[in-house]
Amino acid sequence: MSTIRVESLRHVYSANTPFEKVAIDNIDLTIGHGELVAIIGHTGSGKSTFIQHLNALLQPSSGTVFVDDADINADKISRRDVKRKVGLVFQYPEYQLFEETVYKDIAFGPENMKLSKEEVDQRVREAARFVGVDEELFESSPLELSGGQKRRVAIAGVIAMRPGVLILDEPTAGLDPAGCRQILDNICRYREESGSTVIIVSHNMDDVARIAERVIVFNEGGIAMDGSPNQIFCQPRKLMDMGLNVPHSSLIALELEKLGFPVSCPCYTPQQLKAAILAEKEAGIC
Amino acid sequence: MSIIKFEKVSYSYPGDELPSLCGIDLSIEKGQFVAVLGHNGSGKSTLAKHMNAILVPDEGRVLINGVDTADENRVLDIRRNVGMVFQNPDNQIVANVVEDDVAFAPENLGVAPEEIRRRVDAALKQVGMYELREHAPHLLSGGQKQRVAIAGVIAMEPEIIVLDEPTAMLDPMGREEVISTVTRLCREKGMTVVLITHHMDECVNADRLVVMSNGHIVADGAPAQVFSQVELMESEGLDVPDTTRLLYELKKEGVELSLEALSPADCAEEIMKMLRG
Amino acid sequence: MLKDITLGQFFPGNTIVHRLDARTKLILVVVYIAALFQATGWISYLAVTAATFSCMYLSRIHPKNMFRGLKPMIFIIVLTAVLNIFYTTGTPVLPGWPITWEGIERAVQMILRIILLITGTFLLTYTTSPIALTDGLEKLFNPLKKIKLPVHEMTIMMSMALRFIPTLIEETDKIMSAQKARGADFETGNLIQRAKAMLPILVPLFVSAFRRADELAVAMESRCYHGGEGRTRMKMLKMQFRDWAALVIGVGFLAMMIVMKKFGL
Numbered sequence: 114m115s116t117i118r119v120e121s122l123r124h125v126y127s128a129n130t131p132f133e134k135v136a137i138d139n140i141d142l143t144i145g146h147g148e149l150v151a152i153i154g155h156t157g158s159g160k161s162t163f164i165q166h167l168n169a170l171l172q173p174s175s176g177t178v179f180v181d182d183a184d185i186n187a188d189k190i191s192r193r194d195v196k197r198k199v200g201l202v203f204q205y206p207e208y209q210l211f212e213e214t215v216y217k218d219i220a221f222g223p224e225n226m227k228l229s230k231e232e233v234d235q236r237v238r239e240a241a242r243f244v245g246v247d248e249e250l251f252e253s254s255p256l257e258l259s260g261g262q263k264r265r266v267a268i269a270g271v272i273a274m275r276p277g278v279l280i281l282d283e284p285t286a287g288l289d290p291a292g293c294r295q296i297l298d299n300i301c302r303y304r305e306e307s308g309s310t311v312i313i314v315s316h317n318m319d320d321v322a323r324i325a326e327r328v329i330v331f332n333e334g335g336i337a338m339d340g341s342p343n344q345i346f347c348q349p350r351k352l353m354d355m356g357l358n359v360p361h362s363s364l365i366a367l368e369l370e371k372l373g374f375p376v377s378c379p380c381y382t383p384q385q386l387k388a389a390i391l392a393e394k395e396a397g398i399c
Numbered sequence: 400m401s402i403i404k405f406e407k408v409s410y411s412y413p414g415d416e417l418p419s420l421c422g423i424d425l426s427i428e429k430g431q432f433v434a435v436l437g438h439n440g441s442g443k444s445t446l447a448k449h450m451n452a453i454l455v456p457d458e459g460r461v462l463i464n465g466v467d468t469a470d471e472n473r474v475l476d477i478r479r480n481v482g483m484v485f486q487n488p489d490n491q492i493v494a495n496v497v498e499d500d501v502a503f504a505p506e507n508l509g510v511a512p513e514e515i516r517r518r519v520d521a522a523l524k525q526v527g528m529y530e531l532r533e534h535a536p537h538l539l540s541g542g543q544k545q546r547v548a549i550a551g552v553i554a555m556e557p558e559i560i561v562l563d564e565p566t567a568m569l570d571p572m573g574r575e576e577v578i579s580t581v582t583r584l585c586r587e588k589g590m591t592v593v594l595i596t597h598h599m600d601e602c603v604n605a606d607r608l609v610v611m612s613n614g615h616i617v618a619d620g621a622p623a624q625v626f627s628q629v630e631l632m633e634s635e636g637l638d639v640p641d642t643t644r645l646l647y648e649l650k651k652e653g654v655e656l657s658l659e660a661l662s663p664a665d666c667a668e669e670i671m672k673m674l675r676g
Numbered sequence: 677m678l679k680d681i682t683l684g685q686f687f688p689g690n691t692i693v694h695r696l697d698a699r700t701k702l703i704l705v706v707v708y709i710a711a712l713f714q715a716t717g718w719i720s721y722l723a724v725t726a727a728t729f730s731c732m733y734l735s736r737i738h739p740k741n742m743f744r745g746l747k748p749m750i751f752i753i754v755l756t757a758v759l760n761i762f763y764t765t766g767t768p769v770l771p772g773w774p775i776t777w778e779g780i781e782r783a784v785q786m787i788l789r790i791i792l793l794i795t796g797t798f799l800l801t802y803t804t805s806p807i808a809l810t811d812g813l814e815k816l817f818n819p820l821k822k823i824k825l826p827v828h829e830m831t832i833m834m835s836m837a838l839r840f841i842p843t844l845i846e847e848t849d850k851i852m853s854a855q856k857a858r859g860a861d862f863e864t865g866n867l868i869q870r871a872k873a874m875l876p877i878l879v880p881l882f883v884s885a886f887r888r889a890d891e892l893a894v895a896m897e898s899r900c901y902h903g904g905e906g907r908t909r910m911k912m913l914k915m916q917f918r919d920w921a922a923l924v925i926g927v928g929f930l931a932m933m934i935v936m937k938k939f940g941l
Binding site: 453485492493496499503505519533551 | 686688805806807835836838839842843846887888891892894895896897898899900901902906907908909910911912
Binding site: 368 | 438439440540567568570571572573597599600636637638640641642644645648649652654663664666667668670671673674676
């Protein structure tokens with residue numbers, strides 16, 4: 114299915130004006146098929162600019178983006194086609210809902226792909242199922258739904274295009290803990306069942322620690338770190354130096370270290386930390 | 400006398416079947432930092448809107464400094480005394496220049512121009528936005544916009560500041576800016592702060608934590624004490640901080656320790672105490 | 677993209693042009709437009725151009741910003757120019773050609789007139805904060821309150837509109853990107869198809885504008901807004917010597933332009 118390869122990507126906003134700003138520079142990256150990648154970085158680190166290059170919403174100032182080994186900016190047709198392969202869910206996607214009914218809104222993407230009516234119908238139902246939107250809601254207006262439901266309908270609108278790569282920019286922003294958990298569970302399930310590549314941009318380190326298989330850290334327009342959650346979160350000080358948060362458990366581990374108990378990594382989730390402490394207690398008794 | 404007092408307050412939005420507030424009794428003392436936690440639709444925003452007479456109770460009454468919010472002649476007094484900051488920073492900034500926006504409330508109150516100038520400068524300094532006073536708000540970051548909004552209400556020189564999910568749309572850095580600003584206003588200026596939120600880590604520094612669910616208050620006390628009721632919080636669809644979570648999980652394994660340690664440092668200390676026996 | 681629109685933008689500064697009272701500047705713009713429409717000959721056009729550039733120089737607004745503001749108007753400018761070139765009778769440039777020397781002259785003058793008109797009004801919005809501008813308007817139209825015209829309400833509506841232009845432009849950009857990501861196509865198709873393609877942008881934009889209006893109203897009420905009665909201003913408008921001087925110069929300039937017109941300059 115879909116592999117993403119980015120070669121020396123650079124993007125400059127307002128080029129040749131006094132407001133010129135290099136948003137991202139010198140990015141080389143390969144994301145393999147079926148990976149679940151989290152991108153973290155503070156606001157202005159270039160991560161939003163980066164993801165908009167992956168489906169040709171932004172064109173590189175220099176460098177190349179390949180999806181399945183094809184240059185997505187080769188011509189107009191490939192720029193259009195990549196939007197079907199790489200689905201992008203923006204922040205607060207509920208603000209893009211516009212149709213009279215939930216069903217029609219989810220169908221907007223597939224209909225733009227000029228699919229048959231049956232095919233569209235099948236995809237709408239499938240997408241709704243993935244995000245847990247009940248078919249009973251199909252005929253209601255998206256505006257009448259709760260915040261969490263709206264968000265899920267909007268995500269379904271992108272999933273319905275069956276993209277090989279699904280990118281979500283802060284899918285849980287502004288939701289309460291229950292809403293967050295539900296969205297993340299939906300996304301994980303979607304990825305398991307469809308086998309798609311999933312890229313999540315998030316500020317919530319605890320979420321990232323919980324679900325991601327690979328973490329890419331953006332800093333000042335470039336990739337600062339790239340590795341498994343273990344590799345990334347076992348360097349909490351490096352993350353903090355970049356102005357990033359670390360999972361709460363890492364903070365506790367750092368405090369324990371100060372008190373003379375260096376917890377061995379991994380210890381960035383409460384479960385890991387608990388196991389380490391219980392082991393220490395056992396050892397202490399022996 | 401409590402500065403904010405809810406007496407058996409009930410309220411339903413027109414057209415809603417279920418009430419948003421059911422017989423709420425709540426007293427908040429002057430200078431307290433009170434956090435109100437609850438999931439979406441728990442009634443916490445409705446509670447906030449009762450504090451400055453944007454909404455008035457169907458039943459019961461709300462007293463601000465002893466003044467009933469239902470008294471239409473006193474509405475301006477109440478609103479001047481209770482500054483409100485809302486969730487979306489873009490939708491509460493009224494002017495194209497930071498300092499003009501901060502001046503909006505005192506202008507409405509008919510304050511003399513020189514006095515407005517003084518208050519605007521003082522308010523902007525308190526939130527650390529004085530240097531950016533001539534900037535256009537739409538070019539600021541989310542955290543900066545919210546600090547402008549906070550300056551906009553403290554320019555009324557209120558005794559109480561109510562923040563209705565002020566950090567829901569901000570990144571971690573912006574959240575930190577807002578929370579540290581209001582904490583400082585409470586600790587240094589003695590303002591009464593009511594912070595409505597669904598981020599439990601923002602409640603950690605509060606003097607008091609009120610948990611709402613379906614229009615009722617289901618827990619009320621010191622944050623450490625409230626969070627230690629892990630099962631209750633979970634049944635309300637809320638989370639507990641990872642510090643409490645860890646201690647709770649350890650306790651479930653039969654380890655003897657107290658759940659009332661919220662900051663990572665306190666939590667680590669509690670664990671060390673346990674390990675060293 | 678849409679971000680290039682500079683309508684309603686304000687560039688803070690501390691030049692003499694910035695410091696002039698908003699009322700003075702409003703009146704001067706009217707005087708300026710009147711003067712511009714007196715221009716018939718090249719000399720008078722030169723005079724207006726010189727006046728415009730001196731004001732621009734005094735305000736320290738970079739000409740680049742002016743031309744950025746002109747961008748959206750290029751279509752209108754070109755259209756007027758073309759119409760004037762082809763529809764003015766006179767001596768043909770080459771025998772048998774539909775283009776006349778008079779037509780070219782008219783076209784150049786029309787282009788100049790439109791550019792000067794826009795530049796002059798931009799100079800007002802670039803150097804005057806929207807609050808001062810609406811305050812000025814409110815003061816100028818104050819006498820109309822006597823005939824029950826809601827002057828305050830109209831001016832506050834105007835200042836809110838100006839405040840939300842950048843926010844809504846930003847939002848439009850975001851919604852456009854989101855719909856493009858769902859395969860929406862705004863660039864191809866005939867006029868009707870393109871108009872239809874705008875719906876996925878317009879509907880969310882309206883929904884959000886209403887939501888914003890609703891929240892804004894609550895926020896304003898919370899900050900004790902209760903209409904124009906008893907409101908004061910942090911920045912009081914006060915006519916200074918420089919304002920009267922500027923008005924005298926402005927009116928003198930208009931008189932000069934009228935005289936020049938009489939002499940066909």
